[in-house]
C-alpha cells in the first residue's frame with residue numbers, strides 16, 4: 001500500500017525500537033517511507049529488537065542516544081520528517097530519579113532540537129507529548145486550552161520539551177506538531193514491569209493468572225487508546241499542513257473506570273483475579289483523578305477518530321502476547 005506523501009520520504013523515528021515508535025514504523029514501511037531509527041535501547045524502557053522483526057531488512061537502525069549531539073546529527077542529515085518519540089517514560093521513576101528525567105526529557109530534547117535546526121531545518125517534526133502535561137484537572141473533558149499543571153516531574157519535563165519545540169520552531173520557522181498522547185495499549189509494549197503502561201502490564205498479570213491490584217475503589221475514569229489509533233494520528237500529524245504549529249489531544253470517546261478496565265482484562269484473558277488494595281503513597285502523590293480527553297480539535301482539523309473499542313483492542317492485544325510471549329516476558 002503506497003501513499004504519495006510517504007512514498008520514498010526520508011523519515012527519522014527516535015525511540016523506534018519501543019512501543020509507539022515500532023508500531024508507527026511498521027505502517028511507515030507499508031506506505032513506502034525510507035525509515036531510519038535512532039534508539040539507545042536503555043534497559044529501563046521498552047526498546048525490543050523483536051518489535052521491528054517484520055521490517056528489519058527495510059529500515060536502518062542506529063543505536064544511539066538523543067543526548068549525543070554528533071550521533072543525532074548524523075541521523076538527521078537529509079531527513080524530511082522526524083517523529084521524535086524517544087524519552088524517559090515512567091511517571092514513578094521521574095519522582096525517584098528526577099535528574100535522569102531532566103537529562104533525557106529536557107537536556108536531551110534541547111540537544112535533539114538544536115541538531116534538527118542545524119541538519120534539517122526544512123523537516124517537519126512531530127513530538128510525542130502526553131496527557132500527563134495537564135496534571136491535576138480543573139475540568140473534564142480536557143481540551144488543549146486546559147491549563148498545564150503537571151503532578152510529576154515527568155509531566156513537567158515533557159511539557160518543557162513540547163514548549164522548547166513549539167517556541168524554537170515558531171522562532172526559527174520549523175514545522176512542529178505535538179500529540180498529547182493518552183494512555184495507550186496494544187502489541188509491542190514492554191511487559192517486564194508495571195512502572196508505566198499499566199493496562200499492558202495488567203494484561204500480563206491476567207495472562208499469568210495473577211492478581212491485578214486495584215487501588216482504592218478504582219473509580220477514576222480513564223481514556224485508553226489502542227495503538228493503531230495512535231499510529232494513525234502520528235501519520236496524519238506528519239502529513240497534513242493543518243497540523244503545523246498545533247498541539248492535539250488524543251482520546252478514545254469511551255472512558256471507563258479503572259476497575260471496569262481491570263474487569264474487562266480478566267474476562268477477556270479468561271484468567272487472573274482482582275485484588276483491591278489501598279493506594280500506595282508514591283501513586284497517590286501523582287494520581288490526577290478522572291481523565292477524559294476532548295479530542296474534537298484533531299477530529300475537526302485532521303479528520304482523526306479512534307476506531308478500536310476497548311473490547312476489540314484488548315482482544316488483539318491478548319492475542320498478540322499469546323503468540324509472541326517469549327519475546328516480551330523475559331526480564
Ligand SMILES: NC(=O)c1ccc[n+]([C@@H]2O[C@H](COP(=O)([O-])OP(=O)(O)OC[C@H]3O[C@@H](n4cnc5c(N)ncnc54)[C@H](O)[C@@H]3O)[C@@H](O)[C@H]2O)c1
Nearest residue numbers: 015018019020040041042045046047065066086087181184
Ligand atoms: N505509551 C503511552 O501510553 C504514552 C502516553 C503518552 C506519551 N507517551 C510518550 O511517548 C514516548 C514513547 O513511549 P513508549 O510507550 O513508546 O515508550 P517505550 O519505552 O516503549 O519506548 C521508548 C523508546 O525510547 C528509547 N529511548 C529512551 N530514552 C532514549 C534516549 N535518551 N535516546 C534514545 N532513545 C531513547 C527507549 O530505548 C525505547 O525504545 C515517550 O516519550 C512517552 O513520554 C507515551
